[in-house]
Amino acid sequence: DAGITQSPRHKVTETGTPVTLRCHQTENHRYMYWYRQDPGHGLRLIHYSYGVKDTDKGEVSDGYSVSRSKTEDFLLTLESATSSQTSVYFCAISEIPENYGYTFGSGTRLTVV
Amino acid sequence: ELKVEQNPLFLSMQEGKNYTIYCNYSTTSDRLYWYRQDPGKSLESLFVLLSNGAVKQEGRLMASLDTKARLSTLHITAAVHDLSATYFCAVDGREGGSQGNLIFGKGTKLSVKP
Numbered sequence: 001d002a003g004i005t006q007s008p009r010h011k012v013t014e015t016g017t018p019v020t021l022r023c024h025q026t027e028n029h030r031y032m033y034w035y036r037q038d039p040g041h042g043l044r045l046i047h048y049s050y051g052v053k054d055t056d057k058g059e060v061s062d063g064y065s066v067s068r069s070k071t072e073d074f075l076l077t078l079e080s081a082t083s084s085q086t087s088v089y090f091c092a093i094s095e096i097p098e099n100y101g102y103t104f105g106s107g108t109r110l111t112v113v
Numbered sequence: 114e115l116k117v118e119q120n121p122l123f124l125s126m127q128e129g130k131n132y133t134i135y136c137n138y139s140t141t142s143d144r145l146y147w148y149r150q151d152p153g154k155s156l157e158s159l160f161v162l163l164s165n166g167a168v169k170q171e172g173r174l175m176a177s178l179d180t181k182a183r184l185s186t187l188h189i190t191a192a193v194h195d196l197s198a199t200y201f202c203a204v205d206g207r208e209g210g211s212q213g214n215l216i217f218g219k220g221t222k223l224s225v226k227p
Contacts, residue, residue: 033214042201042217043156058214090155092215101146102215104156 003027006091006105013112019078021108023091025071032074033092033102034058034066036085043090049074081112115140117204119218126192126225134221136185136202143180146215147187148201156201160187192225199223 003026013019023032033048035058045058047066055066063085065077078085091105116139126132136145144163148156160169162178162185169176173196175188185202199222203215 035215035217040219042219043203043215044217045206045214048214059216101158101161103158104148106155 004091004093004103004105006089006108008108009106010109011111013081013110015082015112016080019081019110019112021076021089021091021110023074023076023093023105025074025093027093027095027103028071029093029095030071031094032068033094034064034074034076035090035092036060036087037090037107038087046076046089078110081110083112086110086112115204115206115216117202117216117218119200119202119221122219122221124221124223126189126223128193128225128227129191131191132189134187134189134200134202134223136187136218138183138185138202138204138216140183140204140206140216141180142205143178144205145178145185146203147176147185148203150199150201150220152199159200189223192223194225194227197223197225 005024007022034046035043037043044060046064049055049068067075089108092102094102118137120135147159149159150156160176165180167178173190178185199220201217201220203217206214206216
């Protein structure tokens, strides 16, 4: 792949616990994104980052927070996991989105029980 | 609110046949992306369409963009089983902006049968 890895690949957690997903890139791309994918909804943007410590909310940001302290890492935190956050989470990176598009990670399958 | 609508959402084709997937969107964006996703896998970039009238082809797939009609099409020629997957179109969510974030359609699940 294009130097983007997500961890963990699978996680089962209990309702009410905090969870952090990690996206790591080796491409030195400026932009990083977190999406969730659910049946019938396609992919929906949670948060994105346009630089170190520069982040903004997406369409479905409630219940999620993000941090980017280094160019290569973008963390997604579920402060108190709920069953509605059971989903597949994809990270994406881009340097100049309008020219080169976006590259997606392999995804993290999160189950909240 | 930006909307991206794909149709059909499900498509069952016979091998050797032709078909078109449509992607309508509500923004004035002139940048549109097509992705392929196999079950349980990540999204694979197929085409990046950057201007009105853009046409790109790769193998049996051809994508086009009409920004005036706010329509993109993904045409499949002489389908083969290996093309079975879910296809997504996506549009930049910020008009004129360079930060970019993608708004996706719900996907078209394509099944090609012998």
